Amino acid sequence: MIPLPGLSLPGLNLAQASEPQNAPTTIVTRTKDLAANTEYRFEVDFSHTLTIKLQSGTAEYFGTELAVMATYSFRGTKGAVFTWHGCKLEIGGEVESDYIAEETPMTSCANLHSALESLRDRSVASGSTEMGPRILVVGPENSGKTSLVRIMTSYASKSGRQPMVINLDPRQGMLSPPGSLSAAAYSSIVDIEEGWGSSPISGPSPIPVKMPLVYHYGLKDPEEAKVFKPLVTRMALAVTSRLEEDKLSKQAGFVIDSSGAISQGKNGVYENIEHIVSEFSVNVLITIGSERLYSDLTRKYANRDPSDAIHVVRLDKSGGCVDRSEEYMKALRHSQIREYFFGHGENTLAPSSQTCDFGDLNVFQLVEESTEPALYRSSDFNNDSHYDPSMAPLTTLYSRLTPSSRLQNSLLAVTTAAPTDRQEVIRDASIMGYIYVAEVDEVKRKCRLLSPQPGLIPGNAMVLAPWPEEVPGLAG
Structure with missing residues (x-):
């Protein structure tokens, strides 16, 4: 993908929140001694900082090793530090809760990694004619x-692999704001503080990643x-095509993170899981925390x-998993969007603020579900066939939107499609970047926009969707 002038590719240091905070005058520290095969679990909110x-x-x-005597900071995080052989940690700052757990899932994760490495070795032995594990x-x-996806990615990277990670959970972003689906090949370990990292052309990144889709x-x-x-x-086709051109990533295979919503099922039928398995030719299906799902x-x-076997693997839910309230998830989404424009930690960014006329924007609003026929029904195709968008009955996807005050505080996704393209083309187009509508003047018919980099506002089709929600005050 070629970036448009004035825009960066999605994903500028999406990790923990980076809102300004008052530095404490003193930080009270304490030490914790961890025995072998235990982990320190903690929860810290967005208004406090925990150091380890x-x-x-x-x-x-x-899955990412801590460096000795290096200080790591966490905000708005629910995490765990595990040790195989025992360690001593220095902890600073306030937490909502923390404790040391003796029962952890890490042995199961290590065994899973070993099994996946065998599949990767088989791909290497075949001269890359076989693809690595498709998880x-x-x-x-x-x-x-x-x-689990982070742990598997970290372990694979430490083993010299370059796995591709695919995020199909729109509730949280990976190299892009929430509301998006993304994929990227990782050529280095996942950073402890920065999470999945940043898009490579957006500026210096502590994590080398290949161009995200x-x-x-x-x-x-x-x-x-x-x-x-x-x-x-669309993503399955793009990922498969890319892996054919990337030998190391093809050998490493890919791992797909999914939304919990697709695991609910209806009468034992899981349409979206079956669709993902079919389109990506998944051969390793890992279930967590549900006996019924595993059985079905x-x-x-x-x-x-x-x-053409599909290996279904069951892992127990870790005792460290906690329910994340909607309040927490909203704060996480807002922090990710803020970091897309302003950066995180030492990697701060200076987004550009500029004004444009209403006529400069080509905005299309996603039409939410209605009584119209669905664009896709599982009954339209047999279970063994791949979905073909051209075969699906058409329905209204977008409506052209005249800029107004309703755009204020919203994100616009800038697509690679032209505003004159068919709606299916706009839907299937990859994203070149996001802009934020900071202010709308209906009298003068002008908008003030925030974009990651300076430059002209492109004339491409832009999509306004109901998710994520508005983020008031992002531009100050």
Whole structure:
């Protein structure tokens, strides 16, 4: 993807919140001694900072090793530091809760990593004619899916692999704001503080990642399925094509993070899971925290041809998984959007503020579900066929929107499509960047916009969607 002038690709240091804070005059520290195979679990809100320093021994944070005597800071985080052989931690700052747990899922994660490495070795031995493991992680909300994806990505990177990570959960962003679906190949370990990292052309990044592919979904849950299945199909085609050109990533395979909504199912049928499995040719299906889901999927994918087998794996939900309130998730979304424009920690950014006429914007509003026929129905195709958007009955996807005060405090996704393209083309177009509407003057018919970099506002089609919600006061 070629960036438009004045825009960066999505994803500028999306991790913990970076709102200004008053530095404390003194920080009271305490030490915690962790025995082998235990982990320090903590929860810290967005208004406080927790610091962790490894004084001795070895420890890791979601698969990434902590450096000895380096200080790591966390805000708005629910996390865990694990040690295989024991360690001593220096803890500073206030937490909502913290404790040391003796029962952890890390042995299961290590065993899973070993099994996946065998599949990657097989791909290498085949001269890359076989693709590495194609993994989908499913489970209820707050069951630890994203944590597992981070651990698997970190372990694979430490083993010299370059796995591709695909985020199909619109509730939280990966290299892009919430409301988007994204994919990127990781060539280095996942950073402890920065999370998934930043888009490589947006500025210096502590995590080398290859160019991300981003699509704008714009709804909270995949079960609001008017555009989800077509975008999954589009991303699957793009990912498969990219892996054919990237030998190392093809050998490493990919891991897909999913929304808990798709694991609820209806009468034992999981349409979106089945669609993802079909489009991405998934061969490793990991279930977390649901015996019923594991049983249903095992029965669904049993008795397949060995050459097309799907291995269904069950992992227990970690005791460290906690429910995240809607208040917390809203604060997380707002912090990610803020960091898209202003950066995080030492990697601060200076977004550009500029004014444009109403006529400079080509805004399309996503039409939410109605009584019209769905764009895709599972009954339209048999279970073994791949979804073809051209075969689906058409319905209204977008309505052209005249700029008005309703745009204020909203994100606009700038697509690669032209405003004159068909609606399906706009839907399937990748995202070049996001702009924020800071102010609307209906009398003068002008808007004040915030963009990651200076430059002219592009004339491409821009999409306004109901998700994520408005972010008041982002531009001050």
